[in-house]
Amino acid sequence: MPKFTLRINKKTHRIDIDADTPLLWVLRDELGYTGTKYGCGRGLCGACTIHVDGEATRSCMTAVDNVDGAEITTIEGLSIDNSHPIQKSWISEEVSQCGYCQPGQIMTAAALLDRNADPDDEDIDSAMKMNLCRCGTYDRIRKAIHLAAKEQK
Amino acid sequence: MSQGYSRRDFLKVSSVAGAGLIIGVVLPYKHRLVAAGLVDQTFDPNVWISIHPDNTITIFAAKSEMGQHIRTSLPMIVAEELEADWSQVRVAQADAHPDKYGSQGTGGSGSIRRSFTRLRKAGAAGREMLIQAAANKWNVSPKNCRAESGTVIHLSTGNSFTFGELVETASELQVPENPVLKNPKDFKLIGNAMPGLDTPSRVSGAAIFGVDVQVPDMVYATVLRCPTFGGKIKSFNRKKAMKINGVLDVYEIDEGVAVVGKNTWAVIKGQRALEPKWDHGDFLSWDSTRIKNMMEEKSTGKAVIAREDGDLTSLNGDEKIEVQYEVPFTSHATMEPMNCVAHVKKNSCEIWAPTQSPQRVQTTAANALGIDTKDVIVHITMLGGGFGRRLWADFVTDAIQVSQKSKKPVKLMWTREDDMGHDFFRPTSIHKLSATLSNQHELTSWTHRVIAPSISGQMAPERFKDGQLDRSAVNGASNIPYDISNVLVDYIMANTRVPVGWWRSVYNSQNAFANEGFIDELAQKSGIDPYQFRLNLLKNAPRHLGVLRLAAEKANWGKKMAKRQGMGIALHESFGSWAAHVIEVTVTKKGELSIDKIVAAVDCGLVVNPDGVKAQMESAIVYGLTSALKGLITIEKGAVAQSNFHEFELLRIDEMPEVEVYIVKSAEPPGGAGEPGLPPVAPAVTNAIFAAIGKRIRSLPIKLKDLKV
Numbered sequence: 001m002p003k004f005t006l007r008i009n010k011k012t013h014r015i016d017i018d019a020d021t022p023l024l025w026v027l028r029d030e031l032g033y034t035g036t037k038y039g040c041g042r043g044l045c046g047a048c049t050i051h052v053d054g055e056a057t058r059s060c061m062t063a064v065d066n067v068d069g070a071e072i073t074t075i076e077g078l079s080i081d082n083s084h085p086i087q088k089s090w091i092s093e094e095v096s097q098c099g100y101c102q103p104g105q106i107m108t109a110a111a112l113l114d115r116n117a118d119p120d121d122e123d124i125d126s127a128m129k130m131n132l133c134r135c136g137t138y139d140r141i142r143k144a145i146h147l148a149a150k151e152q153k
Numbered sequence: 154m155s156q157g158y159s160r161r162d163f164l165k166v167s168s169v170a171g172a173g174l175i176i177g178v179v180l181p182y183k184h185r186l187v188a189a190g191l192v193d194q195t196f197d198p199n200v201w202i203s204i205h206p207d208n209t210i211t212i213f214a215a216k217s218e219m220g221q222h223i224r225t226s227l228p229m230i231v232a233e234e235l236e237a238d239w240s241q242v243r244v245a246q247a248d249a250h251p252d253k254y255g256s257q258g259t260g261g262s263g264s265i266r267r268s269f270t271r272l273r274k275a276g277a278a279g280r281e282m283l284i285q286a287a288a289n290k291w292n293v294s295p296k297n298c299r300a301e302s303g304t305v306i307h308l309s310t311g312n313s314f315t316f317g318e319l320v321e322t323a324s325e326l327q328v329p330e331n332p333v334l335k336n337p338k339d340f341k342l343i344g345n346a347m348p349g350l351d352t353p354s355r356v357s358g359a360a361i362f363g364v365d366v367q368v369p370d371m372v373y374a375t376v377l378r379c380p381t382f383g384g385k386i387k388s389f390n391r392k393k394a395m396k397i398n399g400v401l402d403v404y405e406i407d408e409g410v411a412v413v414g415k416n417t418w419a420v421i422k423g424q425r426a427l428e429p430k431w432d433h434g435d436f437l438s439w440d441s442t443r444i445k446n447m448m449e450e451k452s453t454g455k456a457v458i459a460r461e462d463g464d465l466t467s468l469n470g471d472e473k474i475e476v477q478y479e480v481p482f483t484s485h486a487t488m489e490p491m492n493c494v495a496h497v498k499k500n501s502c503e504i505w506a507p508t509q510s511p512q513r514v515q516t517t518a519a520n521a522l523g524i525d526t527k528d529v530i531v532h533i534t535m536l537g538g539g540f541g542r543r544l545w546a547d548f549v550t551d552a553i554q555v556s557q558k559s560k561k562p563v564k565l566m567w568t569r570e571d572d573m574g575h576d577f578f579r580p581t582s583i584h585k586l587s588a589t590l591s592n593q594h595e596l597t598s599w600t601h602r603v604i605a606p607s608i609s610g611q612m613a614p615e616r617f618k619d620g621q622l623d624r625s626a627v628n629g630a631s632n633i634p635y636d637i638s639n640v641l642v643d644y645i646m647a648n649t650r651v652p653v654g655w656w657r658s659v660y661n662s663q664n665a666f667a668n669e670g671f672i673d674e675l676a677q678k679s680g681i682d683p684y685q686f687r688l689n690l691l692k693n694a695p696r697h698l699g700v701l702r703l704a705a706e707k708a709n710w711g712k713k714m715a716k717r718q719g720m721g722i723a724l725h726e727s728f729g730s731w732a733a734h735v736i737e738v739t740v741t742k743k744g745e746l747s748i749d750k751i752v753a754a755v756d757c758g759l760v761v762n763p764d765g766v767k768a769q770m771e772s773a774i775v776y777g778l779t780s781a782l783k784g785l786i787t788i789e790k791g792a793v794a795q796s797n798f799h800e801f802e803l804l805r806i807d808e809m810p811e812v813e814v815y816i817v818k819s820a821e822p823p824g825g826a827g828e829p830g831l832p833p834v835a836p837a838v839t840n841a842i843f844a845a846i847g848k849r850i851r852s853l854p855i856k857l858k859d860l861k862v
């Protein structure tokens with residue numbers, strides 16, 4: 001079986017696995033990073049969003065051999081203590097309901113804030129609209145992103 | 154195991170003792186157990202509370218957490234009466250138990266309203282015992298002591314003990330049977346927006362959902378079911394699936410073909426390699442059109458009466474209006490697909506499940522394995538959404554069968570496709586309505602015939618074999634609040650093979666759409682403003698009036714709208730609460746619809762956690778919008794036509810309107826919060842579309858309608 005070197009949350013993991021295995025399942029089943037969620041397996045929901053070299057990426061659509069050596073960040077690595085501005089605003093706005101989609105929402109929002117320090121509603125819509133939330137937390141997601149941007153200033 | 158007490162004995166003792174509401178913990182036993190070092194000294198006045206010497210308090214939540222923040226609200230109720238300091242409260246999830254906690258079923262928007270008093274009493278009993286313990290220690294009268302913020306204070310001296318310091322003494326006292334409850338005006342926690350106890354773990358990724366459970370030596374499994382309802386597997390390519398790296402075994406279980414493997418990806422690939430041949434059975438020739446035709450045919454047949462007031466035959470002179478409303482099947486589509494971890498052992502079984510029905514899981518496993526329920530341990534994980542789907546235990550049965558056969562702990566995962574194809578869907582329905590208006594525009598009669606598959610009939614076919622009344626199916630139809638002298642509501646059961654189930658707000662979602670759409674039509678016919686028309690008919694329904702007025706006021710009902718914009722209103726009572734929405738929409742010349750703003754009012758009695766209620770209203774509104782606008786399940790060749798989110802669409806953030814929620818201040822007993830916000834959504838939208846462009850929509854979802862005018 002092929003061997004891969006994965007840099008996840010600043011740690012290096014060596015792993016033997018089929019090259020076509022989506023990063024999602026490597027993270028969840030092999031390495032115990034269960035914060036990244038499965039929702040559709042087809043790039044349709046965003047629950048599995050992580051950062052690959054800083055870009056919001058669907059881990060269910062990313063085969064492990066595409067990220068050999070890349071810098072990967074999962075929700076567990078965004079901060080160790082919920083101190084990322086997005087996590088802080090998520091807490092103060094009480095965004096989460098069931099919470100299942102939220103790691104994906106947070107990772108998408110964090111990547112948005114990295115490239116756009118002051119997103120307007122349209123920027124938020126276009127960055128976030130591929131992240132589904134069945135509990136309907138969209139209104140609070142929008143507020144929390146605005147709040148994080150404000151706090152960051 | 155000194156002194157002959159095993160942990161098992163202790164559990165036996167405490168579960169027997171736990172049968173009552175507030176258990177008198179069998180203290181002599183507990184003392185000896187503590188002395189024997191078998192348990193830590195804690196003060197457990199009842200099954201809900203455990204106070205530790207380090208001054209932390211564990212409060213047990215016996216309802217499932219699926220986003221309604223119940224693991225915050227329930228502890229708030231206990232902590233309020235206990236006079237605990239919120240910072241010392243921890244929540245622990247109660248495992249399933251047949252009777253220790255009463256029903257652990259989480260549904261019907263019932264968690265707070267059905268446990269409010271019981272949990273208050275539990276907290277109050279603990280408080281009284283802690284006060285007594287402190288009084289004993291000081292050798293003073295308990296009347297001279299008060300509990301406050303996790304301490305007991307002696308009023309004359311100002312001396313105080315923390316709860317933690319009282320653990321040992323309190324444990325020796327008798328549990329009071331009728332503790333005195335606080336006066337609600339003294340509530341400090343209840344009524345305040347408390348931060349969710351589970352909020353940090355949901356933001357850090359640490360929250361453990363069913364899919365996240367890992368146990369040593371665990372294998373993974375998928376189960377492929379026949380897409381056609383009632384169909385069975387004929388053959389499959391076991392060899393090909395076994396060739397997939399990581400696949401350990403492939404075999405048939407009751408509901409389909411299980412693929413067992415070393416990780417999720419292996420079993421997904423294994424499932425895709427199966428090349429199944431199905432014996433589809435007789436439902437293959439069914440599709441949505443045929444189901445609708447069947448329902449239409451039945452609609453003129455024998456109906457069972459759910460409500461009959463006055464006399465419908467005496468209204469000959471009045472103008473009669475007849476309409477038909479239709480609602481399709483729709484799916485729960487929880488973001489976390491169905492899953493379960495099960496470990497079947499020799500004479501016992503351990504289960505980790507995201508379930509709304511812990512006790513159903515327990516009995517399902519016990520029956521399947523032929524063992525006692527007490528030998529089935531069920532741990533309840535976080536639920537990635539429930540909405541009624543997780544009241545069923547079909548996914549648990551899969552997991553048990555695979556674990557039994559593979560002799561290993563197993564994580565059973567449904568793919569999104571499995572989940573969407575094998576839901577218990579919100580029943581489709583047809584609503585035949587008629588009404589008469591006198592020439593003074595007075596609504597003189599109302600009839601509503603509901604034709605729909607019955608959830609109860611599906612569960613107990615024998616009991617409903619002659620189409621007996623399924624009360625649930627006319628929920629929201631038989632209890633229309635409007636003051637009308639002549640009313641007839643009846644029901645015709647129209648079952649199909651498509652599994653149906655309790656979908657957020659159950660039949661209220663269909664019936665409210667019919668009621669509130671039709672009442673709007675009657676207002677229009679009468680030439681009366683739809684808000685005013687409702688007001689006129691609600692003189693004897695104060696709580697309906699309350700939410701209706703509040704929503705209309707806050708939305709500035711009647712304000713001038715631009716061309717192609719409209720405002721719609723609707724209200725509904727369900728699960729012990731009242732909700733009214735005013736929705737603003739725009740319809741462009743091209744027929745594109747946008748939902749601009751929703752003003753919602755809710756009266757759910759006394760509110761425990763206002764931010765929780767607000768969030769549940771927002772959530773029910775989005776869920777309701779999804780089903781009103783697009784979430785559609787259709788049947789083709791006896792199977793669900795939609796497989797994933799590209800076909801079953803959910804509302805997205807760019808379609809999300811501004812939402813304002815207003816809560817009626819009330820001291821009435823608590824009502825439900827999770828569902829009541831949903832039923833008025835669809836009719837408020839279609840009524841708004843009518844106001845905008847004069848087009849009346851009587852069937853869902855709206856995306857199938859041409860709104861070009």
Ligand code: FES
Pocket residue numbers: 037038039040041042043044045046047048049058059060061
């Ligand atoms: S699981 Fe990756 S986008 Fe849905």
Ligand code: FES
Pocket residue numbers: 096097098099100101102132133134135136137220488537538
């Ligand atoms: S919070 Fe439940 S799916 Fe988004």
